[in-house]
Amino acid sequence: MTPASTARDAAAPSEAAVPLRTTRSFRAYRAGEAVTLAGTSVHGVALPVVAVLELDASPGQVPLLAAAATAPAFVLALPAGVAGDRYPKKRIMVGTDLAAAAVVSVVPGCWAAGLLSVPVLYAVTLLSGALTVLHQAASIAIVPEIVDRSQARPANARIAGAFSRADTAGTYGGTLVVGLVGAVRALWLDAASYVVSAWCASRIRPSAVRREAADRPRMLAAIREGVGYVMRDPIQRPLVLSLAGHAYADGIVTTHFAYTLLTRLDSGSTGLGLVMGVTAAGGLAGAVVATRLVDRHGPARVLSAGFLAYTVCGVPLLVARPGPVWLGVIALAGAVRTAAAVAAGTTQRSIRQQLCPPELQSRAQQTSVWLVTGLRPAAALTAGGIAASFSVHSALLVGTALCLVPASLLWSSPLRRLTVMPALPLAKDGPHAS
Incomplete structure (x- = not known):
């Protein structure tokens, strides 16, 4: 499947579709x-x-x-x-x-x-x-x-x-x-x-x-089949690699996020809880607007904008000073950041589900999980090494800057031509009720 054909093959509503509710x-x-x-x-x-x-x-x-x-x-x-x-x-x-x-x-x-x-x-x-x-x-x-x-x-x-x-x-x-x-x-x-x-x-x-x-196939052959499918696909490969890169960059920042609030910004446990609560609540907003954004701007732009917004919203933590006003700014930025992450996350999941044959759905999903999970410990070690060699603020700066890489990777790949959602390919044997 070429990127051009992917862009043309928008998923048409099925006559058998039933309202979700x-x-x-x-x-x-x-x-x-x-x-x-x-x-x-x-x-x-x-x-x-x-x-x-x-x-x-x-x-x-x-x-x-x-x-x-x-x-x-x-x-x-x-x-x-x-x-x-x-x-x-x-x-x-x-x-x-x-x-x-x-x-x-x-x-x-x-x-x-x-x-x-x-x-x-x-x-x-x-x-x-x-x-x-x-x-x-x-x-x-x-x-x-x-x-x-x-x-x-x-x-x-x-x-x-x-x-x-x-x-x-x-x-x-x-x-x-x-x-x-x-x-x-x-x-x-x-x-x-x-x-x-x-x-x-x-x-x-x-x-x-x-x-x-x-x-x-045997277990190892089945794993190779799933990983190979993802890595050969011109749309899913940059999608998965960008997610892995984002996980690594975000892991560097989150390693010292709470530490920075509690020490440099003197937030206390109450301030930390407030920031984390408001940040989590932003996910609901991202879920609400994700479908509308994709319909209006296309999945490629939503994904790239989501990664860019995540980077921009990390800047307040770098420049903040102690005080309730800055805690409020960080909380609001965190909510926007989570909204962007959820909007991008639901979009990439929908792309993968609609591109992937039914018999490979779990393996394609878990290939992404494996890469993302494997890089998080490395991100924590990187954050610790930078903080030990330079400072915690340097680690935050490096992590925030690296958040730009996933957006660049997406926009330099065939995914940038994905202006509509792709269609789900039919299974080889045809679907049947389980």
Whole structure:
């Protein structure tokens, strides 16, 4: 598929398209994923409190706990993509949700029995992270199977909006619940959210295309097939590489973001919480405007503008001085930055879903996840090295400047000619109901 033909092959609305608000599978999917994301946000608030205040975790143990949460994504992203393409996605979603509910319940269960320890938290975090990787490989790639292809962009925008609301509500709600009932008991809410998500996933009725068993390549061959497909495609290759570059640049900045607010800008915990809350809320705005922007300006311009806006909105952190006015400016810039990221993110996801054959959806998605996840630890090390050799401000400056690279990469690639959304290719064997 050439870029020119991609630009011509706009996805025409299907006669069989059903409004999203009346699509039971889509409503069940969005509700279940939003509920479990809210529970995960509660988990993100409660688990550090359990580690530090309940178990007196040392400064050396806390980073290990954070590493345990991110390591599974890099190790398992590509195999999870193979599993998502090879087995029914709905079954994976239900199974991983129920397993995650059981894993999270170990923490309050061990606490009640007097057996809770930091190594138990390591194990729970590793297992939860692995289940999340497998779940997301199926849950992201299942969207084209539950909505008409002409509705991919509004569907992804609505999903992003629901996720932004759930993330914000879970963070603030988790803080409140931890204060009322304690951090350990709050984790029961996270476990319950997985059960609700499993029930919602069980109500999804996807149509799927799956290879017969005799046609399935071995794991490594299947991984190579997925990675090779993405890297050979003239549209998806620069898209994935730009996302990876953005993750690396953003990782340099976020490594010292909270540190800068708390030290150089004297924000205090309240100011930090305010900035983070307003920043997260910007995601809802990005989800609302994403579809309109793509319709008016085209996906290439929305993606490039999103990356550029992200860079511009990082400048206030570089020049800010202590005081509430600057905290407000940083919070507002953070909201715009998140809105730009969500608008660009929903657009790139829709492009990938509409270009990718159904039998490669999960592997194409997980190739991106693997590259992005793999570069984040490198970004943190880079930020630390620059700060140690020069200063924290130098690290922020380098990270902000590098955010320009993804926009340049996109605009120098064939993707810049993508003025309309591409069409979803048909599967080799034709779709059939699962």
